Amino acid sequence: MPLNRRHILIALPSLSLAACETLDPAILEGVLGSGMLSQAEAASGIRAALNNGIGHAISTVGQDGGFLNNSRIKIPLPQFLQDIQNVLQPIGAGGLLNDLQAQLNHGAEKAAPVAKDIFVDAVSGLSIQDAISIVRGPDNAATSYLQEKTSARLTDLFSPIMGNALQQTGALQLMDQLAGRLNSVPFAPSLGADAKTSLIQHGVDYGLKGVFTYIGDEEKAIRENPAKRTSEILRRVFGAANL
Numbered sequence: 001m002p003l004n005r006r007h008i009l010i011a012l013p014s015l016s017l018a019a020c021e022t023l024d025p026a027i028l029e030g031v032l033g034s035g036m037l038s039q040a041e042a043a044s045g046i047r048a049a050l051n052n053g054i055g056h057a058i059s060t061v062g063q064d065g066g067f068l069n070n071s072r073i074k075i076p077l078p079q080f081l082q083d084i085q086n087v088l089q090p091i092g093a094g095g096l097l098n099d100l101q102a103q104l105n106h107g108a109e110k111a112a113p114v115a116k117d118i119f120v121d122a123v124s125g126l127s128i129q130d131a132i133s134i135v136r137g138p139d140n141a142a143t144s145y146l147q148e149k150t151s152a153r154l155t156d157l158f159s160p161i162m163g164n165a166l167q168q169t170g171a172l173q174l175m176d177q178l179a180g181r182l183n184s185v186p187f188a189p190s191l192g193a194d195a196k197t198s199l200i201q202h203g204v205d206y207g208l209k210g211v212f213t214y215i216g217d218e219e220k221a222i223r224e225n226p227a228k229r230t231s232e233i234l235r236r237v238f239g240a241a242n243l
Helices: 005-014 015-023 023-034 039-061 079-091 095-114 117-122 130-136 141-169 172-183 197-222 232-242
Strands: none
Touching: 015 039, 015 141, 015 197, 023 130, 039 095, 039 117, 039 141, 039 197, 039 232, 079 141, 079 197, 095 117, 095 172, 117 141, 130 141, 141 172, 141 197, 141 232, 197 232
16 A cells, blocks of 8 residues: 555654754655655744743733632742741731731732743743654643743743842832731741742742743644634644644
């Protein structure tokens, strides 16, 4: 039985990328036809999908209540503040920590749109070889790749943005008020010297996690729903992936 294009496409993943790169493109085109997806196109399609995901994520989490009113990504207090809340709540002094959690989430809402460019820059570093494996991968392959490869850099770049946002929302000032309140409560724990830094880092970790959650949602939608493929490159790359 002669092999059709689908059979050949299924067989191609068994070839190494290095081997494929040595083949004359004219030969490949003769076998597969001019509709064959190139490595460069795959990379462009993945970048487009991730950039769509970033836009979707930032518009979702960056609005008022985007974190605070969203149970999927609402940022909890860090554990050391939860422990303090357990001490203050029974004596009717837990309201300050409730306010602090709200301002922590509002800080993430303010920080996310400011950080959009650092996510877009991270996507630009996607290599062609990675793109091929991502096209063949699961529903969240691109998001997982981006998260794995860029989290350390994104954390470094996002931290000062989050610090500024928490200053603007008053979260860091509430930490000062909390320290004063604890001094007036017998046997209450005290805040460490690095408490504000820990709060900022906590906001960064959960803020990035929230953004990646919605990037992943958009990637999954693009893979599953042809109507979400709003450009020719998305239709070409993810249509080919479903052959």
